[in-house]
Amino acid sequence: MEQKRIKIKDLLVSKEYGSEVNVKGWVRTKRGNKQINFVALNDGSTINNIQIVVDVPNFNEDLLKKITTGAAISVQGKLIESAGSGQSVELEATTIEVLGVADPEKYPLQPKKHSLEFLREKAHLRFRTNTFSAVFRIRHAMAFAVHEFFNKKGFFYMHTPLITGSDAEGAGEMFRVSTLDAKNPPLNEDGTINYKEDFFGKETNLTVSGQLEGELGAMALGEIYTFGPTFRAENSNTTRHLAEFWMIEPEMAFYDLKDNMDLAEEFLKYMIKYALDNCMTDLEFLSKRLQEEEKGKKADERSMELIEKLRFVLDNDFVRLTYTEAIDILRNSKPNKKKKFQYLIDGWGADLQSEHERYLVEKKFEKPVILTDYPKEIKSFYMKQNDDGKTVGAMDILFPGIGEIVGGSQREEDYDKLTARMKEMGVPAEEMDWYLDTRRFGSATHSGFGLGFERMMLFVTGMGNIRDVIPFPRTPKNAEF
C-alpha cells in the first residue's frame, strides 16, 4: 500500500529510521554502477535533496533508464541513516514510479552550473534550479513578512485599482488600456482619437502608483498599505528596473516625516529579520554562490558576505541627513575635489546622480542612508512644502548596491498650497478633484512611502539583476511566457 506523500523538507529532519514513506519530486542527478544507483531528488520544499538509494538488481532496467535529470518520480522506500558521508538520512527505494520522463537530449537544464543569462531565457524551467528555487522561496517569505508586519501594526491592506483613469500620478510613462481597434480607432472631428467610444468612455492606463488612492484610504481608516503590481512604460534597461513590478505603499494619517522614516526603517529591518529567521538554508546557499562568483575579483572589490551584510543592516541605525547636508559632504569629498565624479557638485539644487548616492552609502557612511528635504523643483507636487520655501518633506532611503529602495514624503495637507503647486507644475486640478477633497474635508498631517519589492529582493538575496528576483520579468522588448 502506498504511503501518504511526505515533503523532503520534513523527511530530512525526520528521525523515524525504518519507517516506510513516499516522496515525489524531480530528479537532479543520478549516478552509480550496475549494483547501486544514487538519485538526488528535489521537490521544491527545500533546497536540499533527499538521496534515493537504488539497489539496481531489484529494479527493471527500462524503469531505471527513464530516471534522468528532470524526470518526475514517486519513490516508496525506507528511511535509513546514511551509510555514506554527505547526508545524514537517505531513502532506500522499494518501489519507484516514473511520473513524467524528461528526454536528457532535450531537457535544457543539465546537471552542471548554468549562467543566469541562459536561465533567464528558460525562465519557465529555472524554478527547478537551486538558485531560483531559493530566490522564489525567499520571495514568498518576504511577501508574507510584508503582510505580517503591517497586520501586527494595525494597518489595513487596501486594494487600489490597477486600471486608472488619471494620468496625473506623475510617476512616469504609462501603458494605455484600451479595447479600441488599433488599426481603425474612432476619431474626433480634429483627428484625435475619440476615447468616449472606448470601454471606460475615457482614456485609461495601468497604474504607476497606488499612492493617491492610498491617501484616500488613510484619511479614513488611519493606516493602510497597498501591495500590488505597478506598471511603468519607461524605456529603462538596467539591472534595477522592470516594466511590471510589485510595490508596497503604506500611507498613514497623523504621521509626520520623522514618523514616516521611523516606520520605513523598522519595516525594512523587519523584512531582513524575517529572512534571517525563516530562510537561512536558502540564504546560506545564495551566500556561497555569491562568494564563488566573486572569487575572481580583487579583495577590495568583493562585497560583504550576504548574511553578515543583512545582520549589519539589521543591527545599525540608518544615517539620516538632509539634502543640503549631503550636498556639503559631497562638495568637500575627495572624488569631487579631485574631479573624479562624472558630475561634479558645485551648487545647491541639482538632483544627486547615482555616483553621488553610491559615495554616500558605500564609501562615506557604509550603511543605509535616509536623505530628506530635497529641493522642491526635483520632487513631486504632493510633497509637504517646508517653511524655507525651497525644500519639501521628502525622504529617500538609499541602500548599498541598490540605490534608492524607498521613496516617500510627508504629503502637503494645505489645500491652497497644494493647488498652487499643482498649477506651477502643470498638474490638471480638474481631473484630481476627488484627490483634493481630502484637503477640503478634514485634512490632516499624513505621510507615506513606496518600497520596490524587487529591489528589496535584490538586497536580501544578493542577486545582481532584478530580472532574476521576479518569476517572469517584463522589460522593454521582453514579455515572454
Add this chain to the structure above:
RNA sequence: UCCUUCUUAGCUCAGUUGGUUAGAGCAUCUGACUGUUAAUCAGAGGGUCCUAGGUUCAAGUCCUAGAGAGGGAGCCA
C-alpha cells in the same frame, strides 16, 4: 534612449597577421567500476561560426546594416 562589450557544439568558452578538415571543458550517449556527492576512468556522436549584404584568390576573423544579450548612464521603486 545614450555609451560600451559581446553573439562559434546542448552549456561555458578558445580560435594568432585573413590561409588546409573550426577546437577544449562540461553535458549527452556507449562501456568500465559494489556507497556515489558537480562521482571517476575510457571512447563516440554533436557546428546555419546571430542574420543580410560587401571587400578579397581566400572571411569565424575585415567593412556596412539589422537583430539579440551583458555591463554602465539617464528616468525611478
